[in-house]
Amino acid sequence: MDNPDISRRLFIMKSCAGLGSVWLASYLPEIIAAQEHAHRAAQSESPSRFEFFAPEDAAEVEAMAAQIIPTDDTPGAREARVIYFIDRALATFAAEERAAFVEGLKQLQKKARKHFGKTKRFSDLRAEQQITLLKAIETSQFFELVRTMTILGMFSNPEYGGNYNKIGWKLIGFEDQFFFKAPFGSYDRDYKAKE
Amino acid sequence: MTNERAHFTANAEIDFVIIGAGAAGGVIAKELSTAGFRVVVLEQGPYMKEPDFEHDELKYMRQQAITNDYKRQPNTFRKTEKEKAKEQPAIIYGRMVGGSTVHFTANYWRFHEIDFVERTRLGAIAGTGFANWPITYSELEPYYTKAEWELGVSGLAGASPFDPPRSKPYPVPPLPIKSSGVLAERGASKLGWHAFPAPMAIISEPYRGRNACLHCGFCEYFGCEVAAKSSTLATVIREAEKTGLCEIRPNSYVRKIEVNKAGLVTGVTYFDENRQEHFQSAKAVVICANGAETPRLLLLSKTSLFPHGLANSSGKVGKYLMFNGHAQASALFEHPLNEFKSVPVSRVIHDFYDSDPKRGFYGGGGMDLRFVSYPMGFALRGLPPDAPRWGREYKAMLREHYTRTVHANGHTTSLPVETNSISLDPDVKDAWGLPAVRVTYKDHVEDLKTMQFFQERCKELLQAAGARKQWSRPVREQSFGFHLLGTCRMGEEANRSVVNKYHRAHDVPNLFISDGSSFVT
Numbered sequence: 003m004d005n006p007d008i009s010r011r012l013f014i015m016k017s018c019a020g021l022g023s024v025w026l027a028s029y030l031p032e033i034i035a036a037q038e039h040a041h042r043a044a045q046s047e048s049p050s051r052f053e054f055f056a057p058e059d060a061a062e063v064e065a066m067a068a069q070i071i072p073t074d075d076t077p078g079a080r081e082a083r084v085i086y087f088i089d090r091a092l093a094t095f096a097a098e099e100r101a102a103f104v105e106g107l108k109q110l111q112k113k114a115r116k117h118f119g120k121t122k123r124f125s126d127l128r129a130e131q132q133i134t135l136l137k138a139i140e141t142s143q144f145f146e147l148v149r150t151m152t153i154l155g156m157f158s159n160p161e162y163g164g165n166y167n168k169i170g171w172k173l174i175g176f177e178d179q180f181f182f183k184a185p186f187g188s189y190d191r192d193y194k195a196k197e
Numbered sequence: 198m199t200n201e202r203a204h205f206t207a208n209a210e211i212d213f214v215i216i217g218a219g220a221a222g223g224v225i226a227k228e229l230s231t232a233g234f235r236v237v238v239l240e241q242g243p244y245m246k247e248p249d250f251e252h253d254e255l256k257y258m259r260q261q262a263i264t265n266d267y268k269r270q271p272n273t274f275r276k277t278e279k280e281k282a283k284e285q286p287a288i289i290y291g292r293m294v295g296g297s298t299v300h301f302t303a304n305y306w307r308f309h310e311i312d313f314v315e316r317t318r319l320g321a322i323a324g325t326g327f328a329n330w331p332i333t334y335s336e337l338e339p340y341y342t343k344a345e346w347e348l349g350v351s352g353l354a355g356a357s358p359f360d361p362p363r364s365k366p367y368p369v370p371p372l373p374i375k376s377s378g379v380l381a382e383r384g385a386s387k388l389g390w391h392a393f394p395a396p397m398a399i400i401s402e403p404y405r406g407r408n409a410c411l412h413c414g415f416c417e418y419f420g421c422e423v424a425a426k427s428s429t430l431a432t433v434i435r436e437a438e439k440t441g442l443c444e445i446r447p448n449s450y451v452r453k454i455e456v457n458k459a460g461l462v463t464g465v466t467y468f469d470e471n472r473q474e475h476f477q478s479a480k481a482v483v484i485c486a487n488g489a490e491t492p493r494l495l496l497l498s499k500t501s502l503f504p505h506g507l508a509n510s511s512g513k514v515g516k517y518l519m520f521n522g523h524a525q526a527s528a529l530f531e532h533p534l535n536e537f538k539s540v541p542v543s544r545v546i547h548d549f550y551d552s553d554p555k556r557g558f559y560g561g562g563g564m565d566l567r568f569v570s571y572p573m574g575f576a577l578r579g580l581p582p583d584a585p586r587w588g589r590e591y592k593a594m595l596r597e598h599y600t601r602t603v604h605a606n607g608h609t610t611s612l613p614v615e616t617n618s619i620s621l622d623p624d625v626k627d628a629w630g631l632p633a634v635r636v637t638y639k640d641h642v643e644d645l646k647t648m649q650f651f652q653e654r655c656k657e658l659l660q661a662a663g664a665r666k667q668w669s670r671p672v673r674e675q676s677f678g679f680h681l682l683g684t685c686r687m688g689e690e691a692n693r694s695v696v697n698k699y700h701r702a703h704d705v706p707n708l709f710i711s712d713g714s715s716f717v718t
Contacts, residue, residue: 070587078592095260133588140587149587150577157572158255173592174599176537176572178252180422181411186539187376187600188532195374 052086053093054100058123060085062107065125067152069132077169079152087155087164099147106144113138203235203444207475211235214465214479216451216494219296221712222485223429224344227436230443237444237477238437239467241490242293244447247431250420254571257418263300265292269628274676276639278616284625287636288489288678294447295430296487299420302541303398303427304608305350306563307341309361310334311551315718319552322559325641326517326613330717331689331698334361348427349404352396359391359547371543372401372410376534377566377603378543384662385546392544395565398427399540407431412539417569449475452631454482454498454507454708462708468629481707488518488681488713489634492619495685495710497631508702508710511692514685515619518636519611519716520678522562522644524651526605527581528664533600536568549654552610560647562609564654566662568602575599581668605658607651611682612641613718619684640674648672685714 052060067079092100114124118131127135139145155164157171165171171178185191205211213229215222218240230236245263256262273282291297311318313330321327342365354366371394385392399416402409410425424431437443448470455463455476464478484491492515496506506514546564570579576595579602585591617639621632649672659667688694691703696715702708
């Protein structure tokens with residue numbers, strides 16, 4: 003299963019041949035083309051620059067995201083390149099949230115300076131300091147917005163720029179496949195139907 | 198396959214215009230066109246096909262790819278008629294050719310015999326329009342069978358001791374059991390209940406030229422990429438088009454049904470996707486636009502002859518809105534269930550289906566175990582209410598819970614209350630300048646008791662199934678509807694209902710209304 007796209011394609015081809023389904027045969031090439039297009043787009047993704055954020059603001063937002071889903075024994079929001087998802091979202095379908103981001107960051111930096119010294123930016127703080135600050139704002143709309151965007155970036159399709167290498171999906175045990183075969187989980191493995 | 202598709206010119210003589218290409222509109226289009234009538238189906242949403250569907254949670258769940266779009270079609274909501282309604286999403290429906298059958302869970306239980314005669318069996322219920330249906334189960338039975346065989350429904354006849362009589366088994370066997378189904382069986386048998394293979398409108402084997410389910414797990418809220426889900430899009434709409442007598446016209450948003458001086462319908466006025474207005478004439482009109490859009494369109498179609506809205510001499514258009522109640526309890530199990538795979542539901546429990554006066558209130562319903570959580574939605578709100586919302590522990594809980602969580606659900610009855618309604622909002626307009634859907638809805642106290650009762654049963658079921666940890670949220674009054682029912686009820690008396698048992702409007706002989714809005718209870 004080195005290349006999931008190819009194994010997916012082979013499986014569907016086989017099941018199609020085996021079942022002799024006229025309908026699937028006629029639509030299958032288009033379905034596979036659409037799926038593979040999405041995957042190619044995802045794989046060719048190599049983030050180089052931001053479309054909306056200035057690099058220093060991106061560092062601030064990424065530091066927040068990395069506290070929301072931290073890196074520990076498994077990769078977190080940082081490795082999943084959530085910041086690129088958020089950047090692209092603000093440049094496109096979430097453009098109406100831009101002002102909230104700009105204002106929220108301003109307030110966060112004000113708080114960082116107030117509590118931890120004049121020159122400090124949020125991303126410069128130590129982890130405990132960052133957590134303390136985020137706890138202080140965790141009921142704010144801005145925090146909720148960053149939390150939501152972090153989660154979307156962690157778990158949406160890789161073609162949106164985050165969930166790099168399907169890090170988010172691997173974390174929780176989700177697999178995006180075109181087909182599965184029973185048994186699906188632990189409890190149906192040894193199932194025997196009652197007569 | 199598509200080259201024989203009909204395309205009628207503006208002056209072509211059309212027998213029927215159908216408004217809405219969903220669960221009802223698709224079936225009616227096929228029945229009429231195969232009977233030789235010339236049919237135009239106007240659908241407000243796009244015409245998407247299997248290659249257009251994607252596994253894309255962001256697009257489908259958060260950006261309303263295939264459902265009503267609140268930015269262009271706002272709703273307003275209030276609990277009682279005394280309040281001013283506030284703008285907020287209040288209803289959801291599939292907005293595309295195939296309608297909600299494209300994205301639905303595909304549960305396909307039949308109604309039981311009792312559902313049509315509850316008023317006779319149980320008596321009146323104060324503050325409601327509780328009534329018998331003008332049709333019975335035995336009259337409908339041949340049509341249930343026809344639908345199951347023409348659409349393709351998986352199931353096992355005779356598996357439920359509560360099943361109503363059926364003249365034929367299911368056309369294809371049940372889908373494979375999932376871990377949630379095994380746990381439902383385990384819990385149910387401990388409690389003396391009966392979990393039976395879920396009747397699902399998703400085919401377990403190739404059927405009528407369509408491929409079997411591949412168990413990808415993207416059923417609810419998504420369109421099936423291999424057409425294994427028996428939506429009207431994948432089934433009857435194709436057959437209707439093959440007749441060469443049925444034109445599906447997508448992106449066509451109807452704003453008014455037109456009538457002549459004799460009080461007969463002459464056709465409909467609609468916007469195309471470029472907002473050009475058109476008139477489509479027809480000998481008869483069938484509205485299948487769902488329990489919210491159907492009454493809205495009738496109310497929008499008022500004239501001097503029909504000053505309270507078309508077909509509304511009874512004043513009942515838009516009234517008696519029902520949502521169905523919903524009860525839930527959640528649990529974490531020891532080992533992974535991997536519920537993200539395969540169809541949403543594999544076992545159903547009907548032990549509490551009927552209302553039982555011994556419980557002290559009206560109400561009943563079905564139960565199942567299901568998960569239906571895609572990764573983003575789960576991370577946003579899938580953990581127990583007391584779980585941390587960010588940080589190390591949050592991340593650890595996501596890891597542990599995603600594959601091990603399941604929800605027990607009660608899908609319950611709603612009482613028909615006249616003041617629960619769909620009406621035209623006096624202030625808020627949609628993107629076409631038409632008054633927005635205004636929802637007025639407050640659950641009847643018996644509905645809340647039913648939900649409470651079912652939540653207790655859900656907890657018992659999860660406990661008996663061996664849950665490691667359980668949680669639930671308190672039952673609350675609903676303010677959002679998935680099932681839009683009752684707003685043009687059928688009945689024998691023209692002053693108390695909108696359509697007769699054949700779904701013909703009492704007031705207008707060449708107008709038919711067929712969708713969830715005709716449901717009586």
